[in-house]
Amino acid sequence: MDRRKKYTQMVLKESFLKLLNEKNLSSITVKELCQLADINRSTFYSHYADQYDLLSKMEEEIIDDMTLYLNGCNLTKEDEAEQVTEKLMEYIVKNKEVCQTLLGGNGNAGFLQKVMAVAKENIKKSGSLENQLSEDIAEYWSTFIVSGGIYVIKNWLERGMDKTPKEMAGMINAFANSGFNMLKIH
Incomplete structure (x- = not known):
C-alpha cells in the first residue's frame, strides 16, 4: 500500500474515533466523517463501504x-x-x-x-x-x-x-x- 493510501486510512480512522467518542455509531454520517478528515466522499468510498465497514475493519x-x-x-x-x-x-x-x-x-x-x-x-x-x-x-x-x-x-x-x-x-x-x-x- 502506498503512503497516500496509508495516510488517508489513518486520517479517516482518527477522525472516526473522534466522532465515535462524541456520539453513537448510528449518528455518524460519512459526510461529517469526510468533512472532519478533509477527505472527499469518493476517496472514503474507495476504501470503505460505509462507517460500519470502517468500524469493522x-x-x-x-x-x-x-x-x-x-x-x-x-x-x-x-x-x-x-x-x-x-x-x-x-x-x-x-x-x-x-x-x-x-x-x-x-x-x-x-x-x-x-x-x-x-x-x-x-x-x-x-x-x-x-x-x-x-x-x-x-x-x-x-x-x-x-x-x-x-x-x-x-x-x-x-x-x-x-x-x-x-x-x-x-x-x-x-x-x-x-x-x-x-x-x-x-
Whole structure:
C-alpha cells in the first residue's frame, strides 16, 4: 500500500474515533466523517463501504494486532497466565485511545464479543481447564472470567489507568484463580 493510501486510512480512522467518542455509531454520517478528515466522499468510498465497514475493519485490525502481539511474547506455560494478561494490559496502554473508544459506550457491542471470543479461544488453547473441569463447566467459567476481565479493563480505562499493567494483571488473575479454586472445591 502506498503512503497516500496509508495516510488517508489513518486520517479517516482518527477522525472516526473522534466522532465515535462524541456520539453513537448510528449518528455518524460519512459526510461529517469526510468533512472532519478533509477527505472527499469518493476517496472514503474507495476504501470503505460505509462507517460500519470502517468500524469493522478497525476492529479486525485491533484483534489481529492484539493476537500477533500476544503470540509474539514467547512465554512458557508456567509464566503464561499472568504474563499474558500483563502483555494484554501493556498492549491496551500502547493503544489507549482506540481501545478506550471501541470498548466505550459508543462502540460496537460486537467488538466486545470478538474480544471475548479471542480470549476464550486462548484459554482453551492453553489446555489449563481440560483435565480439571468438565467441558460444560469450563465453558461457563471461561465466559464468566473473560466477561469480568473485559469489564475490569473497561473500568480501568475509565479511571484513567490508575494502576500499572502488572498490577492489573495480578488483580485479574487473582480474581480468576479464586473463582477457579472455588469451582474445584464444588
